Amino acid sequence: MRFISQIAGRYALQRLTGALALCAALILASASTAAAQSISIVSDAETESMLRDYADPILRVAGLEPSAVKIHLVNDRRLNAFVAEGQQMFYNTGLITIVDSPLELIGVMAHEIGHMAGGHLVQRREHIGQLQAPMIASMILGVGAIAAGQPDAGMALILGGQHLAERGFFAYTRSQESSADQAGASYLQRAGISGKGMLDLFASMRDQEMLSAERQDPFARSHPMSAARFSALETRVKASPYFERELPASEIHRFKMVQAKLHGFLDEPNTTFNRYPSSDNSDYARYARAVAYHRTGALSEALTEIDPLLASDPKNPYIHEVKGQILFESGRIEEAVTSYRQSVELKPEDSQLHLGLGRALLGRDGEENARAAIPHLLTGTRGAAQPFGFYQLSIAYGRLDDIGMAELATAQYYNALGRIKQSKMHAARALKNLRQGSPEWLQAQDLAIQADPAERG
Template structure:
């Protein structure tokens, strides 16, 4: 897991987007902080894939994003993107709770609620605008009290209408999610358990409520309807497999180690705890505290038990690299990639390590890994940044400029992206695929300026 995060704009949320009109949209409406971790992302995809298939979605078309946020929340956005907070993972008691939320969000995605919600917002806003015009007219005419009453009444009607629509969509997503879980042979008990935890939170002020409640209002009727549906499934009492529970706890420990301060992690996983996940969490915490010898010692305990775990080797490489032992990190990253050959984040990490060693014999190999990495994960800005370095080492300045342009494009800095794309075009063969890619970036920037 990389501690550095990427701030990325997003314009759509789960049905909480409906509340934006009323001024109650979560902070994600402006920006979210994304973090990358191959192990966590793979776990989420493992949980999600059978549900997506049951919903008629193509798994390869759905993107899962990990949001660095301690709150329990998840949402979907346009382009079949699912966002899951780190807090939802760390605060779930068992895999089935997380899986239940994934099924619910898949219900929104497969049901087209995002597009329909935006359309509904437009329709629901009309009564509010009409009352606003009438109220202002009354105020201008001298009937101030009557005008203010009209404005307040119109706002309340719009709010009630939007909340009703939101509850309908949430209930629909519940039922769809329960259906997908049953089709996939999975229990819906986790969805019920998690929602029951928040049964009483609707009575709290919005400042005290968990973000999940603000974006997923849970009524008694909705909970009762969901309970009836999931208990009717023949898989209701099907437990999570032991290996799934173990992996889930391992991922929780890793996330806790990275997200929390080291002293918090050490209290959660004291030295007396000799479980695998306690060693995992402490390894990360010691690394964050700057004690890499203890971090590697905790990790070696796990590697002796599970030497074919690619994520343990990846973490070892990260600890070595960030601890200044760059050359020693190369074999560790090599091992992680050997155990999981097509993982783009492993390819990126190994390439970064090789480039940092600054040995010419590593440079061309690193370039190959980076080319493969961006081929399978074209939304990682850091991969393009490293690719620009690798191309520069090969004296391929045209491709280095294109990679730099793609880096800026990925982080949304379109002015800089256009500048480097134009430089790339001047150095690349006109009409080549690379030249055309640079042209796309220039054109995209021009279109933004014309709006």
């Protein structure tokens, strides 16, 4: 698992949420407020592979091309998920660790895909634009009335305009949420998946509404579940011929392994040991404890937990990957290379496994290892904004004294983080050291001339 620096503004401006306040001051300041927000992205090959396997069948029946939809993992303990423009899907780690079953997670995915396929994000922004004009007009009239010595009438105009806008907005979002429910339920049925998990999770959201706003999960706040909405969803889901269909035991095991891994990496080690005591010899308990022991520096204990997992499931690429990470971060580079290489051999199509092997090869000295690492790092970064991979590439090219490619990789690194000013600076340096007209030169040129949102103001 890799932690990526916080990404500000680029996604926050686009996130789909029902928690927008429609007073004029917030509307006029919405762009600057959102740009100041940030989300923390983490990257984990196993978790993202599972999310992709769950999402792709639903995306297909929704008429969306799975390869065009990007899935991101957000390091946030709260139960939440959202979509953004550009066919971006975001899932909190808290959502994955809190839900009780894969079907609940799949239900959330189906709902969010309902928003994406329905174009709700664009529609909502357009609707907000339609509400702004009359609300701002009422504000102007209200301010004029106050200036004319009629403060009561002026405040009534201002508050009345805000109230009407809020009512219009929330009525509209409730309609969109119900639409996403029904679309999601339809997609699940077309994909032959039970909607029971969706129903179970949304039923629990009704209990969330009894809590104060600060104690509610963000998903419950942005997806208010009225009795009528739940009843309509229940009718639709239970009508599916697949309602009673269960997932195979292997899928439940896979889900619990991912949950355990996330707990191991993201919770305090003592919390993990309490959650998965030594008396629990299940695979997922060993997985969590292996990671927790590694985080405390107890290498021997970590290997004692993970080796039995490999003995029972030697063809699991992700257990090999975790062992590789444990060994690499403990300074046992040669053994780490072996583990990472096994993970890549077992699942060569997983780009993130190539990134791990590339990093491990760079852990060795010498130009030969830098050259060996580059193909894996290029595979890991192809078609993806991978700050980690671009950073490793800059190191590899730097060892080979290939200044142009090192500067290009550095420009790509900053671009992936949304730091456009730094990206353009390094891209300009790359252009001076790359053959004009080459594919790499063209990549650097694109980065050098890109618009910086901060410069646009």
